[in-house]
Amino acid sequence: MLADSIAVLDFETTGLSPTQQARATEIGVVIVEGGQIVARYQSLMNSGAWVPPFIEQLTGISNAMLRTAPPAAQVMAEVADFVGERPLLAHNASFDQKFWDAELALIRRKRVQPFACSLLLARRLLPMAPSHKLGNLNRWAGLPDTGKAHRALADAEMAANLVSFMAALLRERHGIAEVSHQLLCTLQRVPTAKLSQALHKLREQSC
DNA sequence: TGCCAGGCCCTCTTTAGGGCCTT
Numbered sequence: 279m280l281a282d283s284i285a286v287l288d289f290e291t292t293g294l295s296p297t298q299q300a301r302a303t304e305i306g307v308v309i310v311e312g313g314q315i316v317a318r319y320q321s322l323m324n325s326g327a328w329v330p331p332f333i334e335q336l337t338g339i340s341n342a343m344l345r346t347a348p349p350a351a352q353v354m355a356e357v358a359d360f361v362g363e364r365p366l367l368a369h370n371a372s373f374d375q376k377f378w379d380a381e382l383a384l385i386r387r388k389r390v391q392p393f394a395c396s397l398l399l400a401r402r403l404l405p406m407a408p409s410h411k412l413g414n415l416n417r418w419a420g421l422p423d424t425g426k427a428h429r430a431l432a433d434a435e436m437a438a439n440l441v442s443f444m445a446a447l448l449r450e451r452h453g454i455a456e457v458s459h460q461l462l463c464t465l466q467r468v469p470t471a472k473l474s475q476a477l478h479k480l481r482e483q484s485c
Numbered sequence: 486t487g488c489c490a491g492g493c494c495c496t497c498t499t500t501a502g503g504g505c506c507t508t
Binding site for chain 2 (some may be wrong): 287289291292293294295297298299300303327328330332333335336368369370371372373374376377392397398401410411412427469472
């Protein structure tokens with residue numbers, strides 16, 4: 279289990295990047311403490327952006343659903359307070375970090391904590407998995423079905439279960455006694471060719 | 486109403502190209 283309390287988040291959006299005018303349509307966040315999900319937040323968010331048909335088909339989130347959703351600014355203020363200063367984690371964090379930072383900037387707030395990435399960690403710790411897509415990794419690892427894929431809370435719960443799975447692997451297979459968010463951030467930047475050395479060093483440091 | 490990013494990582498590499506991953 280992870281040594282600290284972390285927030286695992288997932289955005290559904292209208293596209294791939296806020297630099298291309300894409301906006302968030304839904305956010306899901308789970309708080310993980312002691313290897314357990316102890317709190318959840320999920321909300322659709324209405325930014326006024328148009329959802330393309332491809333995205334509507336992928337996520338099931340329609341323009342009609344967003345018309346009655348709370349304003350994006352209200353949701354972002356609520357979810358930023360919900361997360362607080364907990365360190366963050368997402369699957370392919372570079373994607374969610376861009377939207378988190380961009381949506382916060384629109385309400386004149388700034389991220390105060392680092393992001394860890396379960397995709398970078400899975401590529402290092404689970405190189406034998408045939409695919410590192412979030413849903414495929416969860417099925418491959420035999421983790422619980424969390425609901426409809428490509429909805430924010432279900433995907434956040436999948437990422438949370440995946441990071442707990444990898445934390446257990448670090449403890450049981452690699453002998454690292456205390457797996458913290460900071461350790462995950464260190465590990466995700468280790469070049470894959472130097473992974474064995476890095477794991478050995480981390481094991482020595484944790485004893 | 487609609488075009489299409491960017492970081493990581495491997496290899497047939499490093500003065501590059503292409504697949505993977507996120508919506």
